[in-house]
Amino acid sequence: MKFIEGGVCAAKGFTAGGVHCGIRKNKDKKDLSLILSEVPASCAAVYTTNLVQGAPILVDKRHLSDGIAQAIICNSGNANTCNADGIQVAEKMSQLTAQQLKIRTEDVVVASTGVIGQPLDITPIAEGMPSLAAALSKDGYKDATEGIMTTDTVPKIVAVECEIGGKTCRIGGIAKGSGMIHPNMATMLVFITSDVAIAPEMLQKALSGDIQSTFNMLSIDGDTSTNDTVVVMANGLAGNAVITEEGEDFTAFMQALNTVNVALCRMIAGDGEGATKLLECKLDGAADLKNARIAAKSVICSSLLKAAMFGADANWGRVMCAIGYSGADVDITKIDVAFRSKAGTIVVCQQGAGVPFSEEKAKEILLENEIEILVSCHAGDACATAWGCDLTYDYVKINGDYRT
Amino acid sequence: MKFIEGGVCAAKGFTAGGVHCGIRKNKDKKDLSLILSEVPASCAAVYTTNLVQGAPILVDKRHLSDGIAQAIICNSGNANTCNADGIQVAEKMSQLTAQQLKIRTEDVVVASTGVIGQPLDITPIAEGMPSLAAALSKDGYKDATEGIMTTDTVPKIVAVECEIGGKTCRIGGIAKGSGMIHPNMATMLVFITSDVAIAPEMLQKALSGDIQSTFNMLSIDGDTSTNDTVVVMANGLAGNAVITEEGEDFTAFMQALNTVNVALCRMIAGDGEGATKLLECKLDGAADLKNARIAAKSVICSSLLKAAMFGADANWGRVMCAIGYSGADVDITKIDVAFRSKAGTIVVCQQGAGVPFSEEKAKEILLENEIEILVSCHAGDACATAWGCDLTYDYVKINGDYRT
Numbered sequence: 169m170k171f172i173e174g175g176v177c178a179a180k181g182f183t184a185g186g187v188h189c190g191i192r193k194n195k196d197k198k199d200l201s202l203i204l205s206e207v208p209a210s211c212a213a214v215y216t217t218n219l220v221q222g223a224p225i226l227v228d229k230r231h232l233s234d235g236i237a238q239a240i241i242c243n244s245g246n247a248n249t250c251n252a253d254g255i256q257v258a259e260k261m262s263q264l265t266a267q268q269l270k271i272r273t274e275d276v277v278v279a280s281t282g283v284i285g286q287p288l289d290i291t292p293i294a295e296g297m298p299s300l301a302a303a304l305s306k307d308g309y310k311d312a313t314e315g316i317m318t319t320d321t322v323p324k325i326v327a328v329e330c331e332i333g334g335k336t337c338r339i340g341g342i343a344k345g346s347g348m349i350h351p352n353m354a355t356m357l358v359f360i361t362s363d364v365a366i367a368p369e370m371l372q373k374a375l376s377g378d379i380q381s382t383f384n385m386l387s388i389d390g391d392t393s394t395n396d397t398v399v400v401m402a403n404g405l406a407g408n409a410v411i412t413e414e415g416e417d418f419t420a421f422m423q424a425l426n427t428v429n430v431a432l433c434r435m436i437a438g439d440g441e442g443a444t445k446l447l448e449c450k451l452d453g454a455a456d457l458k459n460a461r462i463a464a465k466s467v468i469c470s471s472l473l474k475a476a477m478f479g480a481d482a483n484w485g486r487v488m489c490a491i492g493y494s495g496a497d498v499d500i501t502k503i504d505v506a507f508r509s510k511a512g513t514i515v516v517c518q519q520g521a522g523v524p525f526s527e528e529k530a531k532e533i534l535l536e537n538e539i540e541i542l543v544s545c546h547a548g549d550a551c552a553t554a555w556g557c558d559l560t561y562d563y564v565k566i567n568g569d570y571r572t
Numbered sequence: 573m574k575f576i577e578g579g580v581c582a583a584k585g586f587t588a589g590g591v592h593c594g595i596r597k598n599k600d601k602k603d604l605s606l607i608l609s610e611v612p613a614s615c616a617a618v619y620t621t622n623l624v625q626g627a628p629i630l631v632d633k634r635h636l637s638d639g640i641a642q643a644i645i646c647n648s649g650n651a652n653t654c655n656a657d658g659i660q661v662a663e664k665m666s667q668l669t670a671q672q673l674k675i676r677t678e679d680v681v682v683a684s685t686g687v688i689g690q691p692l693d694i695t696p697i698a699e700g701m702p703s704l705a706a707a708l709s710k711d712g713y714k715d716a717t718e719g720i721m722t723t724d725t726v727p728k729i730v731a732v733e734c735e736i737g738g739k740t741c742r743i744g745g746i747a748k749g750s751g752m753i754h755p756n757m758a759t760m761l762v763f764i765t766s767d768v769a770i771a772p773e774m775l776q777k778a779l780s781g782d783i784q785s786t787f788n789m790l791s792i793d794g795d796t797s798t799n800d801t802v803v804v805m806a807n808g809l810a811g812n813a814v815i816t817e818e819g820e821d822f823t824a825f826m827q828a829l830n831t832v833n834v835a836l837c838r839m840i841a842g843d844g845e846g847a848t849k850l851l852e853c854k855l856d857g858a859a860d861l862k863n864a865r866i867a868a869k870s871v872i873c874s875s876l877l878k879a880a881m882f883g884a885d886a887n888w889g890r891v892m893c894a895i896g897y898s899g900a901d902v903d904i905t906k907i908d909v910a911f912r913s914k915a916g917t918i919v920v921c922q923q924g925a926g927v928p929f930s931e932e933k934a935k936e937i938l939l940e941n942e943i944e945i946l947v948s949c950h951a952g953d954a955c956a957t958a959w960g961c962d963l964t965y966d967y968v969k970i971n972g973d974y975r976t
Contacts, residue, residue, distance in 0.1 A: 220896030220904050220924075250892055252925045284889025285926035394893050471875070472971050479972025485688025488654055489798050492624030500624050520624075521656045522689035561965045567876055568883025 169330040169424055171431075175309035178327035178340035179363035180405035181206040185303030186315030189296025191245040191288070200293060201315030202265070202300050203240040203359055208275055209403035211237035212372035214379055216396035222247055223254025224278040225397060227262060231274045235368025237401055238275040240359050241265040242316050244344070248280040248288040249394045257288050264294055268301045277399050279357055281318055281344060284394060309342065316344040316357055319566055324435040330424040333408035333417045337364045339424045343432045358383070358398040358432055364421055365404035366411040374422050375400050382429035385461060385554040386437055387469045400425070437555035442562030444537065445477055451543040452551040459496040460545075460552035466494030467541055468556030477539060478558035482507055482530035484516040487541060502546040509536035573734040573828055575835075579713035582731035582744035583767035584809035585610040589707030590719030593700025595649040595692070604697060605719030606669070606704050607644040607763055612679055613807035615641035616776035618783055620800035626651055627658025628682040629801060631666060635678045639772025641805055642679040644763050645669040646720050648748070652684040652692040653798045661692050668698055672705045681803050683761055685722055685748060688798060713746065720748040720761055723970055728839040734828040737812035737821045741768045743828045747836040762787070762802040762836055768825055769808035770815040778826050779804050786833035789865060789958040790841055791873045804829070841959035846966030848941065849881055855947040856955035863900040864949075864956035870898030871945055872960030881943060882962035886911060886934035888920040891945060908948040913940035 176184050186201040213232055215225045231237065241261055248254050262276040280288065303311065313323040327340030341360035366374075375398065383398060404410065411417045438446035449467040454460035467473060470490040476483040484505045492500060505517035511533045516525050533539075580588050590605040617636055619629045635641065645665055652658050666680040684692065707715065717727040731744030745764035770778070779802065787802060808814065815821045842850035853871040858864035871877060874894040880887040888909045896904060909921035915937045920929050937943075 216897075218893060218896040219902065220892050247889075250889060250921070250925050284887075284893065285921065287926075394889075394896060471967075475968050475971030478968060481972065485651075485654060485798075488624050489622060489688065492622040492798060493620075498623065517654070517689065521654050522691075559968055559971075561968050563875075564879050564882060564963055564965050564968060567879030567963075568885065 169328050169427060172327045172329045172338065174327045175325035175340045175342050176203050176312065176359055176361045177306045177309040179338040179361045179403070181363060181403050182361045183304040183306055183308060184312035185300055185305060185308035186311030187296055187300045187303055189300070190292035191243055198311060198315035199243055199245045200296050200300055201242045201312040202304060203312055203361065204269060204304055205238050205361070205401055205403040207403050207405070208236050208238045209401040210235060210366055210368040210371045211277065211399065211401045212368065212375040213277070213397060213399045214375060216394060218394045220249065220394045222249040222280055222395035223251065223258040224248060224280050225395065226255055227258040228277050228397070231262065231276060235372070236275060237277050238271045239265055239269055240277040240279065240399060242279040242357065243293060244281050244316050244318050246280060246282040246286055246288045247284045247395050250285040251287050253287065257290055260290050261293055264297050268297045279395070279397055281316060281357055281395055313342040316342070318344065319441050320344055320439055322439050324432055324439065326428050326431040328424050328427050330420060332364055332420045335406045335408040337406040337408060338362060339364070339428050341428045341432055343436055345436045357395070360400040360428060362400065362402040363404065363406040364402045364411070365406065365408050366402045366421060370411050370413070370418060371400060371402055374418070374425055378422065378426050378429055381552070382426065382433050385465055385552065386433045387465060387556050433555045437557050440557030441566045442560040443557030444560055445558040446538045447477055447541060447556045447558065449541040449543065449554045450551070451545065453545040453547055454550040454552070455497065455548040457550045457552065459498060460550040463491045463494050463496035463498060463543070464552040464554040466490045466496070467543065468554040471559055474556065474559035477534065478560050480531050480534035482514070482516055482527070482534060484522070487543065488517065488520070491543065498545050499547060504544040506542040507533050508540040508542055509533045509538060511536050573732050573831060576731045576733045576742065578731045579729035579744045579746050580607050580716065580763055580765045581710045581713040583742040583765045583807070585767060585807050586765045587708040587710055587712060588716035589704055589709060589712035590715035591700055591704045591707055593704070594696030595647055602715060602719035603647055603649045604700050604704055605646045605716040606708060607716055607765065608673060608708055609642050609765070609805055609807040611807050611809070612640050612642045613805040614639060614770055614772040614775045615681065615803065615805045616772065616779040617681070617801060617803045618779060620798060622798045624653065624798045626653040626684055626799035627655065627662040628652060628684050629799065630659055631662040632681050632801070635666065635680060638678070639776070640679060641681050642675045643669055643673055644681040644683065644803060646683040646761065647697060648685050648720050648722050650684060650686040650690060650692045651688045651799050654689040655691050657691065661694055664694050665697055668701050672701045683799070683801055685720060685761055685799055717746040720746070722748060723845050724748050724843055726843050728836055728843065730832050730835040732828050732831050734824060736768055736824045739810045739812040741810040741812060742766060743768070743832050745832045745836055747840055749840045761799070764804040764832060766804065766806040767808065767810040768806045768815065769810060769812050770806045770825060774815050774817070774822060775804055775806055778822070778829055782826065782830050782833055785956070786830065786837050789869055789956065790837045791869060791960050837959045841961050844961030845970045846964040847961030848964055849962045850942045851881055851945060851960045851962065853945040853947065853958045855949065857949040857951055858954040858956070859901065859952040861954045861956065863902060864954040867895045867898050867900035867902060867947070868956040868958040870894045870900070871947065872958040875963055878960065878963035881938065882964045884935050884938035886918070886920055886931070886938060888926070891947065892921065892924070895947065902949050903951060906950040910946040911937050912944040912946055913937045913942060915940050
């Protein structure tokens with residue numbers, strides 16, 4: 169497996185584009201994106217577990233009931249959530265896209281991200297549709313990524329090439345997400361394309377399985393969004409024998425999908441609102457996977473630890489505290505904690521109690537922008553990784569006046 | 573019932589004091605506090621549910637197994653948690669206190685608050701004990717409060733007078749708590765004294781019942797501390813007939829205790845680390861109490877809402893979002909949301925969708941320093957209140973370099 173260029177256009181038969189249509193006032197910011205497969209594709213999706221769900225999600229669930237899709241349309245600047253006419257608007261977005269592309273309305277996936285509770289005007293979307301369709305190209309993945317960004321500071325793009333069933337296949341993805349990130353089934357918006365041939369039900373199985381160890385282990389601020397969606401389209405143009413059951417090919421696909429998703433998780437966490445550091449909690453030696461995940465995610469979610477990491481303060485007591493209240497069944501007196509980065513590794517806690525360490529060295533390690541928090545439970549073989557970021561002045565600034 | 577002066581010294585037979593003994597480097601900051609009842613008192617306590625528990629808690633559970641106590645000793649500057657010799661040190665603190673006061677070691681409640689994972693030196697405590705005992709007085713409640721403060725900016729003191737069984741009784745309390753506040757059985761440190769005559773088991777019943785609607789509905793940063801403790805001592809000197817069962821007197825005591833605890837919750841939330849505003853989420857019309865509490869607390873815990881309140885931004889979508897992911901069983905399409913403060917009330921959401929409102933008026937309301945978030949579920953009769961604070965630059969600043 170190797171990383172390649174191209175994002176959601178890396179796979180055969182996919183084009184993408186993004187334009188400014190006028191949902192956002194700033195004309196320099198693209199606000200409408202489109203991804204198209206030249207043939208109908210197997211499609212799987214997972215959504216937020218928030219009871220408040222964006223209108224697009226309700227429409228997508230209906231459109232994807234047959235496991236087939238051909239295009240994804242997405243706007244930024246407005247979440248189309250908590251609006252009385254939300255479903256009609258989301259359905260209209262699908263219709264406009266289908267008419268423009270001459271495909272079935274039911275094969276359009278629709279998504280929206282931005283402010284909650286402000287009616288989404290369909291007019292700029294209708295007016296922008298022809299130019300959006302005209303912008304579709306193999307190079308359009310960067311514009312499409314830009315069109316879904318909100319408070320993101322960097323585009324999040326990845327693609328890999330791998331061999332499945334003797335054929336070279338590609339999986340690529342783009343993501344947006346910077347605040348309101350604490351996915352619980354899926355993260356904000358992630359669009360993945362592949363030319364692998366795979367049955368819709370196996371694609372859903374692969375996605376639903378993988379997010380448990382990827383997007384569900386990611387948190388920026390503990391707020392599970394109303395619009396979280398991960399969509400994967402696989403159009404089969406790689407020419408491999410269609411994957412219809414578990415086995416070598418399915419495993420190879422799962423590995424490639426996992427590589428794409430982990431890369432996107434790291435990008436999203438590292439670009440968390442106001443973040444200066446990517447935090448990775450790598451926990452091993454837990455009694456079972458469930459406890460490993462609960463404990464690792466609790467560490468990443470602790471506001472106090474996040475603030476300490478911003479200050480490059482090796483305040484390991486906050487790691488122990490977060491494990492202690494996580495609900496995970498662990499023996500606190502066996503836990504070891506260390507911090508690691510490019511600048512080295514430092515052990516700060518053994519068997520649940522502090523050990524002497526150089527504050528100077530710890531500071532040096534924590535001043536890096538990618539920090540690993542290593543936790544060993546010495547209770548079994550299960551391990552888990554969770555991703556997050558530090559809590560900074562800028563997080564407060566961004567969210568103190570996001571809407572007005 | 574009326575509010576009176578005196579804090580933990582308001583009740584008959586209680587004295588208190590606080591000194592600087594040397595745990596903290598800053599000589600102007602008191603770091604050791606003592607509360608004494610002239611006779612042994614009924615005593616009830618609740619503690620953190622964090623698996624990592626401060627050594628004092630482990631000692632207190634043993635000391636309070638008979639439901640009787642006479643003194644509370646507490647230091648700030650060091651939590652005595654995650655230390656190999658923690659229990660010996662906590663036991664030694666109790667012994668030194670008992671010897672000085674000529675009471676039983678088992679009748680001493682011990683507490684510590686501050687940094688986790690640094691050994692607590694008993695020497696300054698031993699050396700400070702005589703002057704601490706000498707400082708005990710009816711006026712000492714302010715010094716005692718100061719001695720338990722960490723990042724608190726204001727002392728938290730309350731007392732009420734009420735009539736129980738024909739006798740005038742008093743209940744008073746002090747609290748510390750500013751960060752790592754997300755109690756789940758109890759808040760950081762709350763010491764309450766009363767001269768009511770009440771059996772230990774009824775005192776525990778009153779306390780365990782009340783915290784469900786008071787301290788357990790309080791959150792500053794979502795981090796459940798390792799040292800949360802609420803202790804109530806009632807020495808019976810008011811002369812009322814001993815409360816040994818439910819009934820009128822028990823109800824009167826519960827009401828007074830609730831008044832004290834709600835007052836302390838509001839003080840703790842309003843003085844959250846870096847906070848500029850007290851937030852109260854008052855939720856009504858829920859199907860049952862459990863769902864009411866879950867939803868109200870989720871609103872108060874949302875980092876995004878907390879940041880919006882700091883910015884005086886009426887971003888009600890974040891209220892809906894937090895209710896939606898809370899796990900509470902609610903019908904989102906029936907929910908109304910309003911913001912209220914001294915400057916007025918503004919309705920922002922009805923039946924789950926936004927309604928037009930004056931941004932100017934909303935800003936005026938949210939610029940006040942006590943904000944009520946009113947949520948109506950229209951599903952039943954249950955209601956709940958949760959307390960929190962806004963998320964500010966100063967929270968990040970305080971926690972970015974708390975330890976070093």
